[in-house]
Every structure is written in structure tokens, then in C-alpha cells.
């Protein structure tokens with residue numbers, strides 16, 4: 706199976722997932738000066754309903770908050786998207802120490818962590834699984850986490866991480882509105898990419914916000930109490946550095962709003 710270690714990490718994923726060397730892989734290094742202004746790109750709109758959050762789980766690669774995606778209560782629309790995309794889950798990627806931990810980088814500089822809100826095109830596709838293999842199936846909103854003061858709302862998540870310490874553990878997580886994790890400014894870059902972990906499907910319209918949110922080192926440290934390994938496994942594998950490095954841009958254009 707795949708992971709983030711020396712033997713099973715990002716440089717080895719291509720053996721079982723050849724698309725790892727594909728034409729639209731993620732993440733990428735974002736070079737702001739090279740982003741093309743696109744007048745057809747409008748603002749993005751996020752409508753999230755606190756009643757759609759369901760559970761929080763450790764899937765052995767990250768901590769994931771799952772949502773009820775049976776209707777359009779929580780959606781992203783506008784920007785590069787032709788129709789609303791339903792929120793399915795959000796999760797994080799982080800490092801072991803301060804500077805690195807995000808997946809996308811900006812002019813070669815990484816942030817301490819990156820939040821991904823994963824949405825799917827329920828207008829064109831019947832299930833998330835079908836959308837996840839289609840070129841316009843998913844829209845992932847990427848938000849950088851920068852180290853600084855305590856984040857006002859992140860404790861709602863970090864306070865329950867001890868309950869999902871081991872791979873395969875999950876617990877109720879109702880009434881959470883992810884709107885509280887957004888920065889004040891929704892200016893974004895957008896490009897066509899992929900899932901950043903296996904199966905690495907090239908099915909993601911990426912929308913990466915320019916403005917990071919600020920979280921404290923203490924809050925970031927709480928993510929590192931999580932384990933890649935299950936409770937019964939003997940070797941304790943602290944969950945950290947669960948990020949894929951930037952991939953070649955190839956024939957793609959990075960876009961931004963005017």
C-alpha cells in the first residue's frame with residue numbers, strides 16, 4: 706500500500722499508479738507573476754450548512770471531516786465552475802516542523818499546512834466515485850495555513866483529534882460549519898490538476914486561495930498526535946509530512962481573476 710515513507714512515498718507511487726507521471730498532476734509550484742488574468746473568471750461563492758457535517762476520521766493518511774452530500778445544502782460555485790459542486794469532505798496536509806507541510810507552494814515557498822475542501826459535480830455525475838474519475842468531476846478548494854497566533858475556531862477540530870489518534874478510528878462531528886476556516890479574502894488561483902494522493906485521478910479543478918489563515922504552532926502540533934498506524938500495530942508512526950511535493954506544470958496555464 707502507499708504512504709509517505711521512504712519506500713512507499715510520493716517517489717514510489719508511480720509503480721502502482723502510473724498516472725503519477727501524467728500531464729495534469731497536483732500539487733504545483735504557483736508562480737504568481739506567471740498566472741494569466743482571465744476576465745471570464747468571476748468570484749467564487751461558498752454556501753456551507755452546519756447541518757451537513759457528519760463525522761471526523763483518521764484514514765491512515767490524514768484526518769478527514771465527512772459531510773452529508775445528499776443534496777445542495779453545502780456547495781461551492783462561481784469562479785471557474787460551470788455549476789455548483791457539493792462538499793464531500795475536508796482534510797489537511799502538514800509537516801513535521803514550521804516551514805514545510807503544504808502541498809502547493811508559492812514561488813517555491815511552502816506553508817506549514819494546507820486545508821483541502823473536496824467538492825464533486827453532482828449535476829453531471831451520479832456518485833462521488835464517478836465524479837472522482839472524470840476530468841471535470843471534482844473541485845478542491847485549497848487554503849494555506851500559516852504559523853502565527855491561535856486560530857479562533859480551529860480548536861473545534863484540534864480538541865477532538867485525540868479521539869481519532871489511530872488509523873481507522875472515527876467519531877461524530879456534527880454542527881461544524883467549515884466557513885469558519887476561510888480567510889477574509891477569496892482571491893484565488895485556478896488550474897486543472899489531480900488528486901494529490903493515490904489514486905491520483907486527473908479529475909480536479911483546483912481553486913487555491915491566495916490569503917492563508919493563521920494558526921498557532923500549538924494547534925499545528927495537535928495534528929502530530931495523530932498516527933499513520935492502527936492501535937494494534939506495534940511501531941508507532943506519528944502522522945506528519947503527509948504532503949506530496951510540487952509536480953511538473955507541463956502544458957498547463959495557471960489562471961487568476963482580474
Ligand SMILES: NS(=O)(=O)c1ccc(NC(=O)NCCCCO)cc1
Nearest residue numbers: 821823834837838845899900901902
Ligand atoms: N488531497 S486531495 O487532492 O484533496 C484528495 C482528495 C480525495 C482523494 N481520494 C479520493 O477521493 N478517493 C476516492 C476515489 C474513488 C474513485 O476511484 C485523494 C486526494
Ligand SMILES: [Zn+2]
Nearest residue numbers: 796798821901
Ligand atoms: Zn488533500
